Amino acid sequence: MSIRVVVADDQELVRAGFSMILDAQPDIEVVAEAGDGVQAIAAVREHRPDLLLLDIRMPVMDGIEAARAVCADGDCRVLMLTTFDLDDYVYDALRAGASGFLLKDVRRDDLVHAVRVVAAGESLLAPSVTTKLIADFTSRAAPPRPLAPPSERLAVLTGREQETMRMMARGLSNAEIAQEMVVSEHTVKTHVSNVLTKLGLRDRVQAVIAAYETGLIVPGDLR
Structure with a gap:
């Protein structure tokens, strides 16, 4: 089955370029394009794609609001586009439910890879630059009120699951976590799944x- 994608960007040439690259792949199908956030939401609701490639800055409704609506509406995953690697909206986009972000000058192969990775249920989090970026925005942003006191919120996790979550936050891959914990990758995948399920995370x-x-x-704290 093909990965069904909606491409949303207010710049027609950028939108067309991304659509052409993705549509040329044997396992990816661009089912619709959108020029603003409102159109993006409408396209997702009409076509029910697997992934929305969404620009952060758009007219009528920006990408953050659109991402929040799409993520709350169903199972479509969101991959954000941004012009600068330190875009002030990146952290807000991730909090809205996006599964990662790409720079608009991304290479063709990296764009295709990112779409496949996110559509498969993963996130663009492994590269250390992404982890550092999230840490930077977390430290600069006003801390949100937690859903519960930290100890209570994490009390549902076992010690090994908390350790796994800590390593995930450091940007380690499953293989790297397995090596540090001296367990199999299958065990790590189980821990990761438990963390997401118990905390209700996407x-x-x-x-x-x-x-x-x-x-x-x-x-x-990245080491």
Whole structure:
């Protein structure tokens, strides 16, 4: 089955370029395009794609509000586009439910890879630059009121699950976590799944945000 994608960007040439690259792939189908946030939401509701490639800054409704609506509405995953790697809206976009972000000058192969990764249920979190970026925005943003005191919120996790969550927040892959914990990758996948399920999180991105919000890890604690 093909990965069904909606591409939303207010710049027609950018939108068309991304659509052409993705549509040329044998396993990806661009089912619709949108020029603003309102159109993006409407396209997702009409076509029910697997993934929405969404620009953060758009007219009528920005990408953050659109991402929040799409993520709350169903199972469509959101991959954000931004012009600068330190875009002030990146952290808000991740909190809205996006599964990661790309720079608009992304290489063709990296764009295709990102769409496949996010559509498969993963997130663009492994690269250390992404982890540092999230840590930076977490430290600069006003801390949100947690859903529950940190100790209570994380009390549902076992010690090994908390340890796994801490390593996820440091940007470690499943293989790296397995090596540090001296367990199999299958065991790590089980721990990761338990963390997401018990805390009601969509993916690894939200797990990292939760790790910072609860004080399980602090900005700069990347080693």
